[in-house]
Amino acid sequence: MAITIEQVEHIARLAKLEFTEEEKQRISRELSRILEYVEKLNELDTSRVEPLSHTTEMTNVMRPDTVTGSLPLAAVLNNAPSRQGNFFKVPKVVK
């Protein structure tokens, strides 16, 4: 299964990434090769097999509704490249 340049561009936009034309060509080739590799799985008939979402058999791991506290504000904001007061500051996202 070949991944087209258009598909690469679409995925790049969703991931907020920018590539040069050369990079797009390369990524298209590499992604196509990866898909070809896993294509082999299609040789098996899985029409009667439930899709697997979890490899453990565990269910219902829950916690009681109890407040156990939060991080100190200084720690919360420690990694923020930019802040204003106790807010995170980011480039404007609406016009």
Place this chain on the structure above:
Amino acid sequence: MKYEAVIGLEVHAQLLTDSKIFCGCSTQFGGEPNAQTCPVCLGMPGVLPVLNERAVEFAVKMGLATHCKIASFSRFARKNYFYPDLPKGYQISQYESPLCHDGYVDIELEDGTRKRVGIIRIHLEEDAGKSIHDPALAGEDTLVDLNRCGVPLIEIVSAPDLRSPQEAHAYLVRLKQLVTYLGICDGNMEEGSLRCDANVSVRPVGSRGLGVKTEVKNMNSFRNVERALTFEINRQIQLLESGGEVVQETLLWDAGAGVARPMRSKEEAHDYRYFPEPDLVPMVVESAWIEKIRQSLPELPLARKERLMRQYQLPAYDAGILTMTRELADYYEAVAQKCRDYKLASNWVMGEVLRVLNERKIDINQFPISAHRLSGLLNLILDETISSKIAKTVFEEMLTSGEDAAAIVQRKGLAQVTDRAAIEAIVVKVLQENPKQVEQYRSGKEKVFGYFVGQVMRATRGKANPGLVNEILKEKLRE
């Protein structure tokens, strides 16, 4: 050509849990920005979410209240998109196996008829943080507060069964009533604990197909939902009538300008690449748990309304208003239990009590007169100690003094005069002082009668028993 609208609503309700859905941070509103966050809700690498049991319980409650099937197996999914208020880069939601599905709610329309609106699904998910774009606060940037990030939500998706903005409004009112009766959400649209998006299309009346739909967002009050839908339906009809085509897009309602504007047109904004959340194991809701939750459901609004009509012989209108909130219905029933005239109790709660609540913008829980005291006041009317008119004065006094009605009546000497001789004396005096009017009355001008009543009431400061006054006046005027 005549058109009809086809509307489906997606309603998000913030659940009233103490802690967030996947971590132990507080959900309390109004805290210092970002002070209620931790590595889990900040989206730090390597952390593991753990599901809040009460959030599941609340979602199941809503599912049961809306006649949904509760999925015995259900899991979470990642909805992938980038936005600064979503630090993980994905929202944990549910996709192909929602917790509740295929239910309905009955709504009541203005003309009193009922309509059944399908519920496609109710699923659990986490809320995102809050972005502040206001230049006065954020300047050229955007500020982000992640306290809301991870607060549990249920998303309730209706079938496209609604045919007008009025029906959409009635449906929303019913949902709010349900979540507040259940105590799972405070139902406040203005503060964002209840949010509504709409899918809207129009089609020629009689047609069975569906037109191209648009999605309308940002309608943050019940009134705005009606306004925005009316706007969008008219826009689509005008577009089609002038030979144009509706484009599938998302519109943002601008309440100030009264218009809905396109938000984004790039289709890939909707490409969320859902996949099963590997960090959370599936939920298996056993029937024993469902039954336990079912047992804990309160009497729901429609059932309570019907019971009030039966038990207290109230008109549908009264019962509808009294059951708008669970607390108001509780209050009414507490009054009615101690007052033999149920309709009188209804009139007072719907009239005087609701008037004061509206004026003061308070809830019934904050109302200064207890149900017990109000029934005391009504019983003074019923045993003719005071007239209805005087009762209003006493009611006003009760709002501030915190006394029993009887104590106020005694302290201010407001008890009704029912002493026949005393009233007779006053009537005679009034008639003597107004010979001209007496002559008018006797020559057939019966309207003056009201004037005499007024004079007698004035002389007794409103305390004379109105029935007796009428009787004695008629008697004396015949002489």
